[in-house]
Amino acid sequence: MVKALLVFLCSSILIFGLVGTASAYSYINDDSNPGSEMDLYQIFNYLYGTVYGSSDALFYDRGTAAGVWYETNGHIDLTVRYAGYDQELGVYYDEVYTPIVEDIKPGENGTNVSFNVAGNFIWVETLSGSGSEVGPWYSEVSRNDDEKVHFYAFDVADLFEDSNNVWLIAFEDLHNLGDADYNDLVAEVKEVAPIPEPATMLVVGSGLIGLAVLGRRRFFRRS
Numbered sequence: 001m002v003k004a005l006l007v008f009l010c011s012s013i014l015i016f017g018l019v020g021t022a023s024a025y026s027y028i029n030d031d032s033n034p035g036s037e038m039d040l041y042q043i044f045n046y047l048y049g050t051v052y053g054s055s056d057a058l059f060y061d062r063g064t065a066a067g068v069w070y071e072t073n074g075h076i077d078l079t080v081r082y083a084g085y086d087q088e089l090g091v092y093y094d095e096v097y098t099p100i101v102e103d104i105k106p107g108e109n110g111t112n113v114s115f116n117v118a119g120n121f122i123w124v125e126t127l128s129g130s131g132s133e134v135g136p137w138y139s140e141v142s143r144n145d146d147e148k149v150h151f152y153a154f155d156v157a158d159l160f161e162d163s164n165n166v167w168l169i170a171f172e173d174l175h176n177l178g179d180a181d182y183n184d185l186v187a188e189v190k191e192v193a194p195i196p197e198p199a200t201m202l203v204v205g206s207g208l209i210g211l212a213v214l215g216r217r218r219f220f221r222r223s
Helices: 002-018 040-048 055-062 198-222
Strands: 068-071 076-083 087-093 096-104 112-115 120-127 151-155 166-171 185-190 192-194
Touching: 040 055, 040 076, 040 166, 040 185, 055 151, 076 087, 076 096, 087 185, 096 112, 120 166, 166 192
Parallel strands: none
Antiparallel strands: 068 120, 068 192, 076 112, 076 185, 087 096, 087 120, 151 166, 166 185
16 A cells, blocks of 8 residues: 555656646737737648647647746757747747847748857747837746746647657746747747746656655565
């Protein structure tokens, strides 16, 4: 009974850790958009030929809220896939902001750029205009003035044959999450990956260690 309980607890810790990057997730609203705008899951289905029925289902299948990212191959390829309003997308690293794509227009699809960053960085989106209501909004939640999650990313590597690191990133551009549709700026990025949160890695490690210890004990008892 005790052994079964320990296995359950270790497995639960491991599962919790594996979904840790999704723990900041709240809700993607598919009911707020006018007919002229596509919901996030519809954008995804259009790009990749999938059949998701909601943005929530898309997130739980492929999503993460990880805030800090890193390059994996010396450069990053980025393609703007959708914009709800005039936007700017950039990165923040070494305490310096660098714009990557400026003057992004509504409905834009296909603008492609390549750029380099020096290691770890944070995504930054800004809605055209002035004042705190338009951002900037960061992939790292702690930097956002409203302390809300304005950024989600979706793993699409299995839909490509030439890369192990391909993500679709999506922003909500309004203060306090506005309509929470996360279709305001959507871009595809290659040769980058999110950095797991330290707490998540600690939890995953604890679960794996616990299962390994239980397995080792069982092995020696059988020997």
